[in-house]
Amino acid sequence: MNIVFWALMIVMLLLAIIILVYPLLRVRGQDSLAYKDSNLKINEDKLKELDMDLKEGRIDQAFYKQAREELDRELLIDIPAESQQTAALHYAAEAKRHPAFALVLSIFIPLVAMLLYLDLGMHSASDENFVAEQQSQSTGQQLSIEEMTKRLEQKIEAEGGTVEEWAMLARSRKYTGNYDLAAKAFAVALEKDTQNAQLMLERAEVMALANDRVFNDEAKAIVRKAYALEPDNANAQWFAGVVEYQSENYRNAIDILVKLVPVARDNEDVLSSIIGIIAQSRDQLLAAGEEVAELDELLGVHNVADVQQPAAPSASMTSLNVRVDVSDDIRSKFAEGDTVFIYAKAKQGPRMPLAAQRVSVSQLPAEVVLDDSMAMVDGMNLSSFDQLVVSARVSKSGTAIAQSGDYIGQVDVTDKSSPKALLIMIDTLVP
Numbered sequence: 001m002n003i004v005f006w007a008l009m010i011v012m013l014l015l016a017i018i019i020l021v022y023p024l025l026r027v028r029g030q031d032s033l034a035y036k037d038s039n040l041k042i043n044e045d046k047l048k049e050l051d052m053d054l055k056e057g058r059i060d061q062a063f064y065k066q067a068r069e070e071l072d073r074e075l076l077i078d079i080p081a082e083s084q085q086t087a088a089l090h091y092a093a094e095a096k097r098h099p100a101f102a103l104v105l106s107i108f109i110p111l112v113a114m115l116l117y118l119d120l121g122m123h124s125a126s127d128e129n130f131v132a133e134q135q136s137q138s139t140g141q142q143l144s145i146e147e148m149t150k151r152l153e154q155k156i157e158a159e160g161g162t163v164e165e166w167a168m169l170a171r172s173r174k175y176t177g178n179y180d181l182a183a184k185a186f187a188v189a190l191e192k193d194t195q196n197a198q199l200m201l202e203r204a205e206v207m208a209l210a211n212d213r214v215f216n217d218e219a220k221a222i223v224r225k226a227y228a229l230e231p232d233n234a235n236a237q238w239f240a241g242v243v244e245y246q247s248e249n250y251r252n253a254i255d256i257l258v259k260l261v262p263v264a265r266d267n268e269d270v271l272s273s274i275i276g277i278i279a280q281s282r283d284q285l286l287a288a289g290e291e292v293a294e295l296d297e298l299l300g301v302h303n304v305a306d307v308q309q310p311a312a313p314s315a316s317m318t319s320l321n322v323r324v325d326v327s328d329d330i331r332s333k334f335a336e337g338d339t340v341f342i343y344a345k346a347k348q349g350p351r352m353p354l355a356a357q358r359v360s361v362s363q364l365p366a367e368v369v370l371d372d373s374m375a376m377v378d379g380m381n382l383s384s385f386d387q388l389v390v391s392a393r394v395s396k397s398g399t400a401i402a403q404s405g406d407y408i409g410q411v412d413v414t415d416k417s418s419p420k421a422l423l424i425m426i427d428t429l430v431p
Contacts, residue, residue, distance in 0.1 A: 019058055047068070050067050149176070152172065161188070166186075167186065170185030170186040170203075173185060177399045186199055186202055186206065187203060190203065197227075197233060200229075203222060204226070213375075220243045227256075237257070242277065244256060250282070257277055257281075258278065258299065277380075278299070318372055318381070320344060320371070320413065321367065321419075322367065322370060323365065324359075324364060324366050324368070324409070325366075326407070330394070330407050330426060331361060333407075335396075336360065337360055337362065338396050338398070339359075339398040340394045341392070342392045343356035343390070343391055344382060347389050348387065354384070355371060355381070356370070356374060386416075390422055391409065392408065393406050393407065393409075393426070404430060405429075407426050409424040
């Protein structure tokens, strides 16, 4: 506790005690006064005392007015018949000291003040200290993903790890772009919880990310098992539809994904992806000579435009030439081996990259080509959207997700047919 605070509190307590106790220890009359003189003198002294209290701020105007009126009434009251000497003694008795009462006040005031402080002040101070402590702990806990992952790994190594801890480790590895390690961590979690459909889907997803966004046979089997466990799970339906599409089981892909259309109507990005795969699957079936219902009928709508169908892919493959560079000032902030991600996304549509390349800082300036072959799903490629945003981001952590401290450059693309290379200068700090 602050010494100044205690000193101020003690001074204020003493001042309050003096103000209240001093009048009790002061004699305001003499027993030799005559009846009339005594009465008037006492009244006059009281008035002076009231005036002094008001002037020095010990009482307010309302209390002063009330006391004045009370003194006036006392002056008009008839005094019981008694001798002048008796009256003098009577008033002198009223004006004598009251040391016992003064002592009680001297103890009572500090005691009450301390109790109130303990009840209110200490709680308030404790709350403030608690908040400050929590904020301090929160600041200390804002560790990097890498540090948190290391701590979690150490805990798992020492204690074996629960399902939740292994899943958390897998997700942190996925966040940092370590897809192979993430898949292994999800596998351990699934050994402890063999019927967890969500963990199955997450494991299959990182396996696809590690395989250029393509589900291999093992990942496909995992997704199909998750879908069998929870056929009404929207995530399971989405992954199962993509798996069937990549397996060229186009009719199965359509049957699964049409279930998602009503669910995704309020999410433009997801809905565009769903419709794109359904449309591509239908085109493949028609090309193979099979009969397939119209797209409107498949989607359960009167007009495909009502659900914002993405633009149909062009007949020829779309490709973009991109030239990327970085200023010397920004280059100096990174190591030569740090990663540079170059990728294209739809300006209005799904947020996942439609095409991506990776180079290092040492290779800049670099020229790369982004094309339809880099899409995870055929319907979600550069040809599927008229307006694109191409970005280049240099990352010290090497993760696919932008982080504070990265630098990025972007350019909008409205004419995909232009043969000119897109020029991107990495010059903007990611907050």
